[in-house]
Amino acid sequence: MELATILDDCLQRMRGGDAAQASLASYGDQAAELAPMLAVAARLQGLASYRLASAQKLRAKMTLRAALAKRSERRSWLSWAGLAAPARGFAAAAIVALVLFAVAAVTTVAASRPGDLSYRVRVVAERAPVWLQPGPENRAEMELNVADRRLVDVRNRLRASGQADPIALAALLASDEAAADHASRLPAANRAALALRVERHANALTALAEAAPRPRAALALTVATERARAIADRVREGRPRRDPGSDPRPQPSATNVVRPTPTPTPTSTREATVRAAATDAPTATATPAATPGARGPAATPAEHPTAGEQPTREPPRTALATRRPPERTFEPGRLATAIAQTVTALPTRMGPPAIATRQPRPPEVTWTPGRRATEIVATLTALPPVATRPPRPPEATPRGHGDEQPAGSPGPGGALDPPGNPPGAAATPAMGPAGSIEDPPLSGRRRP
Amino acid sequence: MAMQPAIADEQITSLLPRCQRGEAAAIEALYDLYADRIYRYLLARLGDADAAADLTTEVFLRVIKSIAGFRLDQRRPAASFSAWLYRIAANLVADHFRGRRRGVQISLDDGLSLAAAEPGPQRVAEQRETAAWIARGLARLSEDQRLVIIGKFGEEMSNAQVAAWLGKTEGAVKSLQHRALAALGRLLGAGEHDAEKAIFSSAHR
Numbered sequence: 089m090e091l092a093t094i095l096d097d098c099l100q101r102m103r104g105g106d107a108a109q110a111s112l113a114s115y116g117d118q119a120a121e122l123a124p125m126l127a128v129a130a131r132l133q134g135l136a137s138y139r140l141a142s143a144q145k146l147r148a149k150m151t152l153r154a155a156l157a158k159r160s161e162r163r164s165w166l167s168w169a170g171l172a173a174p175a176r177g178f179a180a181a182a183i184v185a186l187v188l189f190a191v192a193a194v195t196t197v198a199a200s201r202p203g204d205l206s207y208r209v210r211v212v213a214e215r216a217p218v219w220l221q222p223g224p225e226n227r228a229e230m231e232l233n234v235a236d237r238r239l240v241d242v243r244n245r246l247r248a249s250g251q252a253d254p255i256a257l258a259a260l261l262a263s264d265e266a267a268a269d270h271a272s273r274l275p276a277a278n279r280a281a282l283a284l285r286v287e288r289h290a291n292a293l294t295a296l297a298e299a300a301p302r303p304r305a306a307l308a309l310t311v312a313t314e315r316a317r318a319i320a321d322r323v324r325e326g327r328p329r330r331d332p333g334s335d336p337r338p339q340p341s342a343t344n345v346v347r348p349t350p351t352p353t354p355t356s357t358r359e360a361t362v363r364a365a366a367t368d369a370p371t372a373t374a375t376p377a378a379t380p381g382a383r384g385p386a387a388t389p390a391e392h393p394t395a396g397e398q399p400t401r402e403p404p405r406t407a408l409a410t411r412r413p414p415e416r417t418f419e420p421g422r423l424a425t426a427i428a429q430t431v432t433a434l435p436t437r438m439g440p441p442a443i444a445t446r447q448p449r450p451p452e453v454t455w456t457p458g459r460r461a462t463e464i465v466a467t468l469t470a471l472p473p474v475a476t477r478p479p480r481p482p483e484a485t486p487r488g489h490g491d492e493q494p495a496g497s498p499g500p501g502g503a504l505d506p507p508g509n510p511p512g513a514a515a516t517p518a519m520g521p522a523g524s525i526e527d528p529p530l531s532g533r534r535r536p
Numbered sequence: 537m538a539m540q541p542a543i544a545d546e547q548i549t550s551l552l553p554r555c556q557r558g559e560a561a562a563i564e565a566l567y568d569l570y571a572d573r574i575y576r577y578l579l580a581r582l583g584d585a586d587a588a589a590d591l592t593t594e595v596f597l598r599v600i601k602s603i604a605g606f607r608l609d610q611r612r613p614a615a616s617f618s619a620w621l622y623r624i625a626a627n628l629v630a631d632h633f634r635g636r637r638r639g640v641q642i643s644l645d646d647g648l649s650l651a652a653a654e655p656g657p658q659r660v661a662e663q664r665e666t667a668a669w670i671a672r673g674l675a676r677l678s679e680d681q682r683l684v685i686i687g688k689f690g691e692e693m694s695n696a697q698v699a700a701w702l703g704k705t706e707g708a709v710k711s712l713q714h715r716a717l718a719a720l721g722r723l724l725g726a727g728e729h730d731a732e733k734a735i736f737s738s739a740h741r
Contacts, residue, residue: 092707092714096695099688099713124721125714128673132689132720134666138579139572140589148571148593149564155597156560 094118099129202245202253211238211259218266225278228270232285235263239292242309246296252305257312264289264319265329272328283323290316542697543569545613552617556604567596570618574625576690581629581682583671585664591628598624615701626679673720681716684709 098111108126112119140148197213200206214234221227238260245253264286271282290313297309322329547569554562574595578588599621609616674682680702687698695706702709 090710092710095714095717096710103692125717128717128720129689131666132670132685134663135576135580135670135686135690136692138576138585138663138667138690140575140592144589145567145571148589148596149567151593152563152567152596152600153560155600156558156563159600160558 091118091121095122095125098122098126102126102129102133202241202256203249207241208255211255215259215263215266224270224273228267228274228282231263231267231270232282235260235267235286235289238263239289243292243296246300246305246309250301250305252296252300252308252312254308257308260289261312261315261319264316268319268323269329271323272326274326276326279323279326283320286316286320286323290314290320542693543614543618548613548617549608552603552606552608552613555599556606558600563596563600566599570621571596573618573691574621577622577625577686578629579667580670580674580686580690581626582632583668585667587632591625591632594628595621595625598628612700612703615703618701619703622683673723676723677716677719680704681712681719684712685716685720688713 094115098108098115101111102108108123108130111126112122115122197206197209200210214237215231218227218230218234221230238256241256242253242260245251245256267282267286271279274282293309293313293316297306297313300306300309551562551566551569555566571592575588575592578591578595579585582588582591606617606620674685677685683702684698687693687701688695691697693701695709698704699706699709704712
């Protein structure tokens with residue numbers, strides 16, 4: 089047996105109450121080695137009897153309590169000062185969450201497309217850096233860059249859904265307008281370059297209008313085209329905006345200005361149309377006769393009504409009432425003249441809806457601003473002249489040359505004005521009882 | 537002499553979280569559990585009852601300071617916590633000897649006030665002598681040997697308990713015990729003068 093085991097056995101016996109001598113007797117051969125170790129062990133046995141006195145323990149506990157109190161006081165002060173670890177952790181987590189939220193919001197806005205909720209934010213946000221640019225030239229350039237992006241948005245939306253996004257369209261024109269404002273402080277050479285860019289926008293809008301699958305979209309794009317051409321003229325001439333107190337910054341109301349919701353024209357029997365066409369200088373105050381069946385301006389017809397396309401309700405009359413007539417330089421094309429004039433000028437001349445419903449009169453002739461406008465115009469102009477001034481052929485007037493005309497005038501579309509019509513009657517398309525726009529009987533057939 | 541009750545794992549696992557939250561009652565319960573054990577260890581190392589009592593309090597002050605960062609070994613909670621406590625005590629002893637080396641001389645016979653059952657003057661003198669004798673002997677041992685001696689004779693642990701406490705096998709504990717007692721027999725039998733030289737040389741290491 090090992091000595092360590094023998095020693096341990098002897099120690100256990102001693103702990104059990106045996107004398108050391110008895111243990112040594114059991115292991116006679118190892119007694120000489122065991123004796124000094126057991127003697128030391130016997131003296132060590134007393135070690136277990138050492139204890140702290142009660143008074144010492146009491147003093148120690150008081151010291152510990154004081155230390156604890158001091159420590160908790162310091163800890164509470166630290167937490168009050170916002171320096172405690174949990175508070176720091178919470179603050180760090182809050183900051184991280186805030187940063188993540190901001191990144192997500194910026195990403196969402198940056199990736200938004202026309203039709204998205206956050207698209208309005210993107211439109212405004214993208215124009216914000218304009219005001220950090222030094223000088224009007226840089227600002228105008230940046231406005232046109234933003235307008236380029238809006239044009240792309242309009243094109244994409246048109247391709248995707250066949251709609252002309254009103255927000256993108258309004259933002260495009262607002263940027264062009266703002267560029268024109270900045271350009272008014274530039275020399276002519278610079279203005280010419282900027283005008284060329286605005287003109288490109290107009291051309292692109294024209295192309296989109298021709299490719300638009302839906303009549304309403306085509307109408308909106310056509311009106312926007314004319315507006316862009318007017319802006320291009322303004323840039324070229326360096327004229328400031330005509331609105332007093334107008335601000336080139338993004339105007340939310342711009343949406344209303346360019347939203348070309350085709351307004352039902354509550355008049356325009358053929359008789360009225362002929363009268364209006366005969367007017368040499370129609371005024372914006374002319375009040376056309378109410379169209380029977382049309383409940384005021386609330387019904388919005390499609391540009392090219394189809395069997396399945398019902399007229400929609402128009403925006404509130406108050407919105408329409410703020411619409412401005414075309415500017416002096418507004419020189420619409422053949423088709424757009426009639427449409428834009430209808431959209432922009434008529435609501436200000438229309439009577440309240442109640443009056444319109446109180447005077448129902450079946451339309452004799454309704455007119456649709458479709459592709460057949462030229463034919464109509466040609467027919468009307470072929471009538472014997474009544475007015476003193478002979479009618480101009482519709483194609484005679486070149487577009488886009490800045491021929492100034494009074495506001496509210498039909499412009500080159502004055503070809504629609506056959507002689508003999510009383511002044512004040514507008515050449516407006518008429519809406520049938522159901523709110524649809526029909527071809528005039530002169531054409532002899534309805535549009536499909 | 538009755539064997540001291542061993543500290544159960546459950547006692548430690550229930551006390552420790554409360555101590556880490558700074559509950560005074562839990563700290564006092566911990567003190568009640570370990571104070572005498574730590575005191576005996578310190579007394580056996582220092583041979584000075586007052587210094588051992590003061591350092592015992594100091595051990596628990598250090599516990600308060602650093603217990604929040606202590607991570608319990610869930611396989612052997614009581615043993616791991618005891619080992620941590622004795623490590624603190626051992627560090628304090630080392631600091632104590634370093635302080636004495638810098639000039640603070642503590643007489644082995646000064647201030648020994650033992651509190652074992654209101655002893656009389658004769659008993660106090662014997663205990664003072666025993667404490668000094670043990671301290672002189674333990675100073676020459678390795679830390680493992682010291683802990684085995686303190687565990688076996690100061691805490692009256694079984695071999696298995698000491699083995700669990702130190703994380704060793706029972707055979708290793710028996711071997712350590714044998715070598716420690718043999719060394720003590722040689723050292724303490726060599727005379728007071730040599731033993732005193734031994735304890736001071738140990739303190740200077």
